[in-house]
Structure formats: structure tokens, C-alpha cells
Amino acid sequence: MTKTAVLTVRRATEADLPAIVAMLADDPLGATRETPEDLTPYRTAFARIDGDPHQHLVVAERAGRTIGTLQLTLVPGLSRAGSTRAIIEAVRVHADGRGSGLGSELIRWAVERARELGADLVQLTSDATRTDAHRFYERLGFTPSHLGFKMTLRR
């Protein structure tokens, strides 16, 4: 397998859950937040995602291995003259694929898919501690114009 092997991005199926959750958990922040030993809550969540036509959960494969994932959400809105936003969440690249340009390829795919789906803008938030990710998104053409606020209700 070389770094130039073709990347395939496709819709995730329930069979991809173990690989996706393993990637979510293999991350400094995810390690404390995910439960890869119990997939039950992920199966419930997958059914919700899969049943919503505005959710696009995908996996990236290279040489037959699942090596990346992200979720694209289309949100219609009134502001900015009725703009539709595409929100990118839960971006992960397998440890074996980092530094190979795979992350850039995956985000560029997501931006192109957002455009095809009719989005007027693409947005995402990145934890303030992920400074490498911030440089990465700026290099890809994103502007760090906003502050992202969160409030946990449960868990």
C-alpha cells in the first residue's frame, strides 16, 4: 500500500461502526469521551443518523482499509439571504493515515459534496486545544471567524 493509493469515500453502514468508533476513541479528547467497548449507544445513534436525509456520515477507504470518517449535516436557514449551511463534525483520520495528506483529501471531498448538496457555506468547530487542526483548516481555506460555545446537558 502506497500513499498514492486511491481514496474512496462512501456512505457508512452499521457494519462500519466498530472502525468508526475506534477512530473516534483514538484521539486525545475522544479517549475520555467514547466507549468503544460498548457499541450500543452508537448503534442507536447510527439509526437516527441513517434515517435523517440531511445527515451524511461517511467513511474513507484506502486499499480496502477504513482510514477516515466525518459527518456532514445540511442545515437550511434564513440568515445570509436564506443560506443553507453544511456542518462538518466528527472528523477523524486513522493513526496510520495521518501526515499522508489524507485529512486534506477528506475535507476537500466534504467541501465538494457540500457544494453538490446545495450548501452556501461550510462550517465546523474545532476544540481550542487542537492547534494543529486550526492550521490545517486555515490551509484548506477556512476562516477562524467565530468562537464556538458549548453547554453539556447530559453525560
Place this chain on the structure above:
Amino acid sequence: MTKTAVLTVRRATEADLPAIVAMLADDPLGATRETPEDLTPYRTAFARIDGDPHQHLVVAERAGRTIGTLQLTLVPGLSRAGSTRAIIEAVRVHADGRGSGLGSELIRWAVERARELGADLVQLTSDATRTDAHRFYERLGFTPSHLGFKMTLRR
């Protein structure tokens, strides 16, 4: 009309569009981005919002006047053990209602509604230039833990 008049929050209808768009435009950033003189794109967007069960576009009324608006979006996801996020967008309070605690009341309503709808966390982004808004969201219990990145595809 006093500041203690009861606030009613209800689902927006197409008849609310002129009042909502006027509030979106009456804002330092919105002034350059909205077209209140032509409601056509907003009517198209409203149909998309109204037809999506995960979108909750509301208006706040006090003493019979439309005095606030926001959009709540429910996004199912895999990360954080299958958490569902509620995203708050397009928050506006009419100039006549600012400084009266109406904004706080509206955001508290949205957080409560998000909880009822099954959300595990609530998130929003605020333009980096809106420093008053940042203090406002922190006072309401939100943590400014993220950077928000955007990329415009059109307009």
C-alpha cells in the same frame, strides 16, 4: 407594555418572515448580508426549514409584538457516545427588546427545548467581533471551548 409582560415562544410561520428578516438585517453584520427588500430567497428557505422535522424556527412575542427569533437544529451524531447536538443559529432580539433580559429568556427557552427534544449538548458559534454576545453566552453557562471556522461557497 412593561418589561415584565409574558414572553411567548412559538413556531414561526411564513407570515412571520417580514418580521424575522427585519430582525436579521437590523444588526451590524446582518446589515451587509440580508436583503429585506426581497423576501423571495427567504420564502424558499422557509419551505426547506418548515419541511425538516429537525429544524425548530421560532419567534418570541411579547404583548402581541414579534420581538425575537432563533433557529434550533437537532443533529444526531456518533461522537461523545452517540450524543445528539442541538445547534442554535440566527439569534436576534428586536432593538426594542434589548437590555430587558429577553435575550437570556430566549436562550434559556432554547436550552430547555433542546433538552426536551433529547439533546445531550447545545452548541452555537458567535462571530469573533461580537464580544458582548460572548459575555452573554458565558453568563448563561456556555463554555467558549472551540474555534469556529467557515468557508463561503456562494453569494
